[in-house]
Amino acid sequence: MAESILIVSGKGGVGKSVIAANLGAALASAGRSTVIIDADIGLRSQDTLLGLENLVVYDLIDAVNKECTISEALHDCPSCPGLKLLPASQFARVRDLDRNRFRKMINTLKQDYEYILIDAPAGIEKGFRNLLNAQPDRVLLVTTPDQLCIRDAERAAQVIEAKQLPRPELIVNRLENELIRRKEMLSARVIADTLDLPLAGEIPDDPVVYRSVLRNSLFINYDCEARLAVLRIAERLHGSMIPFPEIGKQRITLRQRLFPRIPKEVTPLDRH
Ligand SMILES: Nc1ncnc2c1ncn2[C@@H]1O[C@H](COP(=O)(O)OP(=O)(O)OP(=O)(O)O)[C@@H](O)[C@H]1O
Ligand SMILES: [Mg+2]
Incomplete structure (x- = not known):
């Protein structure tokens, strides 16, 4: 059954957009038809993350206001076959998005796609x-x-609860194994328990994320820890019981410290 999944945060800059892009690519690579809707109107980023910068013709507001068809506004992602992007408008305002029409558009998309992120x-x-x-x-x-x-995440969860939406599932991003081990950082499990929310994923702080953004590419195309974390989230979304690695419990060996993994380019399906 098709699902629409809203990716939110309280504070900005926590990694929503990079997670949405890479999660979308992970789902599409596993053969699950996926659309990413960039709803950050006026501050779009998905077009850049997905390698579509300067290729956007029609956008979300055009599609919602019926100035084009939905399929005209859906762009194929060159970096990930099977993934579609409905880009945000660069010059519109949030108030230009008609909520009822938007809801209808999502329901229409759900007839053709498995996941709408x-x-x-x-x-x-x-x-x-x-x-x-x-x-x-x-x-x-x-x-x-x-x-x-x-x-701020707690505050966002309260607003979501007040709207009687499904209980949010938590993704804790930018975890540092060593800091958690030294008890200088909270683990994902502790944060989920504190917020009383189910945990959907834990993603380490990984320099490959930054490097991939610099290259306008996706980190799931590189052999890195963040990639494995996002692939796990994609599988959990699909109902698999994938265990949590519990970042902070891993002991780094001397060898790993001396010879850190050099990320190499891989295609997402190589490792399935
Ligand atoms: N796991 C990670 N490891 C290292 N860097 C990360 C990680 N996740 C995100 N980042 C960095 O954080 C930056 C901001 O991420 P992103 O734009 O996805 O945040 P956002 O929540 O969408 O921001 P906004 O609220 O402004 O939309 C990225 O460019 C990336 O460099
Ligand atoms: Mg963003």
């Missing part, structure tokens, strides 16, 4: 609330392990 703007203001009115089937709430971010 919606990349939300940061915060709990109008743009975010508009998207909650689209009644997504699932909500992924992204946070980093720092206290300010966790506090």
Whole structure:
């Protein structure tokens, strides 16, 4: 059954967009038809992340306002066959998005695609609330392990609960194994328990994420820890009981310290 999944956060800059792009690519690579909707109106990023910069013709607002057909606004992602992007409008405002038409458009997309991932703007203001009115089937709430971010995630979870939407599932991003081991950082499990939310994924802080963004490519195309983390989340979304590695429990050997893994390019399906 098709699912619409809204990806939100309290604080901005926690990794929603890179997670949405790579999760979408992971799902599409596994043969699950997926659309990413960039709903960060005015501040789009998915076109760059997915290698579509300067190729966008029609966008989300055009499609919702019926200035084009939905298929005209759906762009094929060159970096990931099978993945489609509905880009955000660069010059529109959040208020230009008609919530009822948007909801209908998502229902239409659900007839043709298995997963509709919606990349939300940061915060709990109008743009975010508009998207909650689209009644997504699932909500992924992204946070980093720092206290300010966790506090804002809690606030976002309260707003989501007040709208009587499904309980958000938590993704904790940018975890540092060594800091957790030294008890200088909270683990994903502790954060999920504190927020009383189910854990959907834990993603390490990984320099390959930054490097892939620099290259306008996806980190799931590289052999790295973040890639494995996102592939696990994709499998969990699909209902598999994939265990959590529990970042912070791993002991780094001297050999790993001396010879860190050099990321190499791989295609996502190589490792399946
Ligand atoms: N796991 C990670 N390891 C290292 N860097 C990361 C990780 N996740 C995200 N980043 C860095 O954080 C930056 C911001 O990520 P991103 O744009 O996805 O955040 P966002 O939550 O969508 O921001 P906004 O709220 O502004 O939309 C990325 O460019 C990337 O360099
Ligand atoms: Mg973003």
